[in-house]
Amino acid sequence: MEKKKGFYTLKGYQKGEPESMTASMEDYLEMICRLLLSEEVVRVSQLALMLHVQPSSASKMVKNLKDDGYLLSERYGYIRLTDKGKHAGDYLLFRHDILNRFLCLINQSEDELEQVEKIEHFINKETVYNIEKFLEQHEK
Template sequence: MDQEDNFYTLKGYSLLEHVQITYSMEDYLEMICRLSQDGTPVRIGDLAKCLHVRPSSASKMAGNLRSSGLVRFEKYGTVTLTEAGLQLGRYLLFRHTVLQNFFCYINQTTDELEQAEKVEHFIDPKTVYNLKKWLDKFT
């Protein structure tokens, strides 16, 4: 095998990409974006409930997202998206929807939430957009 130098572990690939946001942060940001689509700020308790985590965990992650410049958050307050958080959150929702629709189409089901959640962190944006184009041709 002459391409041995091209193989890495999953962590190795992540380090090569210089990932600025963790997969867990993506999950939280996606849910904050989903919950705030009507324009209302998100309460930590609601975020925690939707993600099946403790409010203290949701509060800690909101603080991490604030440090990354993706949300505005005051302890014991609500979470709102910054412009950067809104842009990334919208992409995360788009990516999730494309994958969910793709898996539903190929598996002939109406709900592939678990599969989309498991795959979404590992797929390249170019592939997401190409999957969308492909789906548009068949659905």
């Protein structure tokens, strides 16, 4: 995609981008992947608890992610990742980690969860990989 020249609103920059997950979809998929790091399966109730949302909201998002091919789930059952979901989720965890490490480095702090959550959905892959290269050179 060709870079736009000049100033645009956020929506103006987003026009013409390939269809992708919404920020909320990313948050849910990232949390599912995070939970699966220590659990074999995830339930909707567990997901809702971790994201501080109502179970009905989590259930709707699980259905959306399932419809888009990221998850396998059964009503009132377990949530599992498809290959597509695993691939996307691995990147989301990676992106989160890179941004947290970067912000901790420049802000000289231990944790930057809130800041990461606010910016992670708006940064492109090229920038994430460039930050990773920067961190390789500047972290002790």
